Structures are given as structure tokens and as C-alpha cells.
Amino acid sequence: MFDVRAVDPRLLNSLTKYPSIPTYHTLDPRNGGLTDPATVFPGDVIATEKVDGTNSRVVLLPDGTYLIGSREELLYAKGDLIGNPALGIVEQLRPIAERLPAGAGIRVYFMELYGGKVGGAAKQYTGDPTQFGWRLFDVVDLAAWQDPLSWPVPRISAWREAGGQPWVPEDALVPLAAAAGLSLTPRLWHRPGASLPPAVVDMHELLTASLPATLVGLDGVAGRAEGIVLRAPDRSVIAKARFQDYERTLRRLVVPRT
Template sequence: MTRFDLRAADLRALNSPTKYPSIPTYHELDPRNGGLLESATAFPGDVIATEKVDGTNSRLVLLPDGNYLIGSREELLYARGDLIGNPALGIVEQLRAVADRLIAVHDGGIHVYCLELYGGKVGGAAKQYTKDSARFGWRLFDVVLLENWATALTWPQAQISAWREAGGQPYADEERLQDLAATARLELTPRLFRADALPTSIEGMRELLTSRLPETLVGLDGTRGRAEGIVFRTPDRKVIAKARFQDYARTLQRRS
């Protein structure tokens, strides 16, 4: 059995398989102008709809040797025990205590807890969630359970990236995700509804967004501003897509 040692690990190789991949849009994006095309993602059967929170993608990477890493979507910002961490967007400051709690009960493998950190001064949408620039919130939205990490860490960067973007990362299904969130005492992104079919037209999806999510459900101090959109996923997490208000508004405005 290969023994993991963070101090001997290639951090560049470790960064790539633990990144969160791009989520495709429910309606295909037109590469010419960024508008939406009528081609919609096909979901086979049951679909779970969750609020898409507009913050910054953050990750807590729990490691087999009892260490952890904290990262943004693109970069690793902090390792357990570091004296200095990258202060970008307040990710390390806000989530270090969460990582300390999770690693205390971690039982091996490389597990990546994917959270959206929001509020505070995180982007232009912060005011939709709070009036207090010092107040942050976070919601868990996915967990990668990379048990066979030794093989993936030997691949070339291009291979890891292609594997990640093609959906190769082993994600927890909905039932396991609910269990992991409860054990970790982390709130999930709000579950809005389950359905066996979604609108296939752009107009139909815009109507679903406005009727099902008229305002955010994760406001921090009574603030109930605009939501960013909805993420749709199958219970096994094999198919996932996002629908953002701004994409539909822009597309329909151009048409009119």
C-alpha cells in the first residue's frame, strides 16, 4: 500500500484532481455571443434542484496522513500547520476551523469538501446575502471521495485535467452527501424540489427559475436578495447542469 506524505507530495499534481470542474449550463452556450441555444441537457429520470449560491468556490482537501489543504477553485492557499496562509477572499480565515473539525474524524483517502463561501466582500453579489461586510456564510454542495488517489497522482497534468473535466472524479451521491453533511455539521445548498422532467425551452426554464426561486434562501441577516440560479443533478450525481438567471435574461432580451 502506498503511504501518503504531504511533505513529499507534488502539490501541483495534488491540486489538479482536487479542483472542482466547470458545470455545464442547462441550455448550451452559444460560443459566438455567450447567449443560450435551444439545446438542453438531457436528464434520465429523477432530477434534484438546488440553489446556486453566488460566492467563491472553496475546497477543504482532507488527506490520508492527517493533514489538510484549503484552496480556492484554482489554487491551494493553506496547509495544516502553516504559519502564513494566502488571505485571498477570506477563504482560509473563514474555513480553517471547519477543516480542523473535519480532519479530526477523517478516516483515510483524499476527500474534498466543496463549499461556496459567500457574503462578506465576496464579489458583487455579496449584498444579495448580507448588509454586513464582515459576515460570511458557507454551504456544502459536493464531496469528492478519491480513495484510489495513488494512481491519479502519477498521471500527467493534461491527463488529470481531461479526467476531471470529463466527470472522472468520484462524487458522493445524494444520499451519501446528506450523510456526510450531517456528520460534518455543514449545511447543504438548499434543496428546492425534485422532478422527473424539466422544461426544454429557454422560455420555460426562465419561468421555472422565477417561480421556484424568486429570492435567495441563504440570506445571512434577514437579507433576501436575488438568487444566482439553480443547479440540477441526478441523485447519483452523474449528470449535472446549471441555470443562471442572468443567462436567460440576456438571451431573451436579445430576442426581443
């Protein structure tokens, strides 16, 4: 039987984190510029808006309890008297966690919390520091949780970063979100992966055409979007394309006039 109070929280934290997302073009760690090659999507690809907030998670557990966390740490467990107030994550997501039904396994809802005072981009979504929004972008359904929870943290981390988490595919995610009453990050287009541009300049043009402004603005604000996330429908391949990365790279490619 699962008992949240008997499980090492370090294991649960690592097991339910969102993995790192690589950039669509290779990011040069020396200068932050983008270079070849581009990520290959053998099948179809779905583009969604990358919302500039804070990565958050609601973790539903087999014993009927839940956890709320940021990207890096767990902030609250059901029944706690005091929760970590970081970025307003617990305050905003606890009502959602309370109404989501637990199942037999571990299910993790990954959401982007934005607006309010969440980072420097909050003003792109709202002019009211008390106004928050959240969008679901992925769900993990871990039915066979017993073995992973017996592993040491380094093994869990390696498994997670290698794509070991069982993702809910797109055709199941859409009705799951609807049933839970959660809005997804905006879907921009669905096309063959072979149609994605291989060149940096062409991907920047596609970004600009796909998302001239954010689609999730609050109280009438429609500011600058951060970028897009590209996913295979089954989540076997995932990459991100951010405006600032492409703009930084293209500025370096411009030859100064003499």
C-alpha cells in the same frame, strides 16, 4: 504511505479541483446567449440554489493533514504559519477543516463561501461586510488515490473534466453533511428529468417560480438569487441555470415595436 510534503502540489491541486459545470441550455460563446439543445437528464434531477460566492474546498488527506483552496489554487496547508488571504477563504474555512476527521483516502468538501466582500453579489446576502456564510454542495471521496497522483497534470485535468472524480451520491451526501455539522445548499425540488422544460422561455419561468429570492441570506437580507444547479442523484449529469443568462437571451428575442 501518503506524505503531503512529498507530493507534487500541482497534482493535488488538479486532482481536487471542482470540474466545470455546463449550462442547462447550450451557451453561445459568441454572444453569451442560450440556444438548443437542453441538457438531458435520463433519470431523476435534484435542483439546488446556486449561491453566488466563491468556490472553495477543504481537502482531507490520508496522513491526517488538510489543504484549503479556492477553485483554482491551493491556499493553505495544515501547520503553515502563513496562508493566502484571498477572499477570506482560509480564515473562514480553517475552523471547519480542523474539526473534520481524515480517512484512509482523499476526501474533498466543496463549499460556496459568500457574503462579506466576496464579489459584487455579496450585498444580495448581507449588508455587513464582515458577515460570511458557507454552504456545502458536493463531496468527492477518492479512496484509490495512488494511481491518479502518478499521472501528469494534463491527464488528471482531462479525467476530472470527463467526470472521473468519485462523487458522494445525494442519499449519502445528506447524512454526511449532517454528521459533519455542515449546511447544504438549499434543495429546491426533486423530479423526473423528463419533466424539465426544453425551451429557454419555459426554463426561465421555472427558475423564477423555484427561486424568487435567495434562501441563504444573512442578517435578514434575502436578495436576488443567482440561479439553480441541476444534478442527477449520482452526479452523472450536472448543469447550471443562471438568471442572467436567461434574461440576456430573452432580451434579444424581444422584437422592438415600430
